[in-house]
Amino acid sequence: MKKVDLILLVIVSLVTLFGFFMVYDASSFISFRDFGDKYHYVKDQSVWMILGFLGMFFFTKFDYHKLYTIALPLLLVALGLLFAVFLPGVGVGVLGAHRWINLRLTILQPAEFVKLTLAIYLAAWFSSKERGRFLPFILLLGLVIGLIMLEPDMGTAIIILFEALILFFLSGGNLLYFGLLAPIVAIVGYILILLEPYRAKRLSTFFNSSDGATGASYHVHQILIALGSGGLTGVGIGNSLQKYAYLPENTTDSIFAIIAEELGLVGSTVLFFVLLLIVWRGMLIATRAKDLFGKYLASGIVAFLGMQMIINLGAQTALIPLTGVPLPFISYGGSALIIDLCSVGILLNIGRQGHQV
Numbered sequence: 001m002k003k004v005d006l007i008l009l010v011i012v013s014l015v016t017l018f019g020f021f022m023v024y025d026a027s028s029f030i031s032f033r034d035f036g037d038k039y040h041y042v043k044d045q046s047v048w049m050i051l052g053f054l055g056m057f058f059f060t061k062f063d064y065h066k067l068y069t070i071a072l073p074l075l076l077v078a079l080g081l082l083f084a085v086f087l088p089g090v091g092v093g094v095l096g097a098h099r100w101i102n103l104r105l106t107i108l109q110p111a112e113f114v115k116l117t118l119a120i121y122l123a124a125w126f127s128s129k130e131r132g133r134f135l136p137f138i139l140l141l142g143l144v145i146g147l148i149m150l151e152p153d154m155g156t157a158i159i160i161l162f163e164a165l166i167l168f169f170l171s172g173g174n175l176l177y178f179g180l181l182a183p184i185v186a187i188v189g190y191i192l193i194l195l196e197p198y199r200a201k202r203l204s205t206f207f208n209s210s211d212g213a214t215g216a217s218y219h220v221h222q223i224l225i226a227l228g229s230g231g232l233t234g235v236g237i238g239n240s241l242q243k244y245a246y247l248p249e250n251t252t253d254s255i256f257a258i259i260a261e262e263l264g265l266v267g268s269t270v271l272f273f274v275l276l277l278i279v280w281r282g283m284l285i286a287t288r289a290k291d292l293f294g295k296y297l298a299s300g301i302v303a304f305l306g307m308q309m310i311i312n313l314g315a316q317t318a319l320i321p322l323t324g325v326p327l328p329f330i331s332y333g334g335s336a337l338i339i340d341l342c343s344v345g346i347l348l349n350i351g352r353q354g355h356q357v
Contacts, residue, residue: 119300
C-alpha cells in the first residue's frame, strides 16, 4: 500500500479549518441576533467538521473496491432519500423547498449524498462490459435530476448533470450523443428557469441588474459591494461590514464574498488556486489509478467537487446567475461538508493503491 497523497490531505485539511474560522467570522453577528449565541453556527460546523474528518480517515483506510459491490444498494438508498424529502413528517420544507430530511438528531440533505453515490454507481457501471447503454443511462440521469428539480434545487441538478456526462464521456461515450443531447438540455433548462419566478428573476438580474438595491438584484449588489470593498489586500480579518446582515447567505452560498472583502483580491486569488490545486491532485490520482473503477470513481468525485467550485465562484463574481450552491470545504453546512471530506478520503485511498503520486 502506497502512502497517502500528503499534499491533498494537508491542503484539504487546511482549507476546511480555514472555512471553519470564516464561518465563525461571517456568522457571529447573525448568530447572536437570531439565537443569542455568537457561537451557534460554529458549534454546528465543529460537529460536522469532526464527523467529516472521521469519515475522511475511515475511507482513506477502507478499500474502495468494496464500494463496487455495494454500488447498486447505495444508489437505491440515495433514490429512496430523494423520495423521502416529500413525505410528511419526514421531509423538511423551508420557503417552499423540500430538500432536507429530519433525522431528529440532525438534518440530512439527500442531494449531497447523491453526488457521491451516483459517482460510485456510474464508476461501477462504466467499468463493466455493459457500459455503452445510452438509453438506460439517460433514464437513470433523468430520474435523479427530476427528483432534485422537484425539491427544487437546480444548482445541484446542474452539478450532477455535468458529473454524469463527464463520466459517460470518459468511459468512451459516443460524442454524437452529446451533440444530440446538448440542445435538448439547454431548452429544458431554459423552460425550467421560466417556470419558477425566482429563477426567472435571477436570470433577468444577471442580464440587467439596474433594478436597484431593493429589487431582485439586491443579493448581487451586496456581493459586488463586498468584492469592491476588499480591493487589493482586503479590509482585514474580522472587519467585514457585509457580514452585519447586509449580505444574504453570508455563511453558506456567499461566504466567498466575505472572504474577498476581508482578504481582498490577493487573498481570494490564493484561495482560488488552492481549490484548483485540490482538483489537480484529484485528477492526478484518477489518471494513476490501477483499474477502471478507480479511475472513473476518482474522476466522478473530482467532477462534482470541481463543478461545485466553478458554479459557486462564478455566481459570487457575477459571471453566472446566482445559484444556491455552497463552496466545498468552506461554506456552513453539514451534509455537504461531510460528503466532501468522505469523498476526499476515497480519493486518498485510490491514490494509496495506485501509483505513487
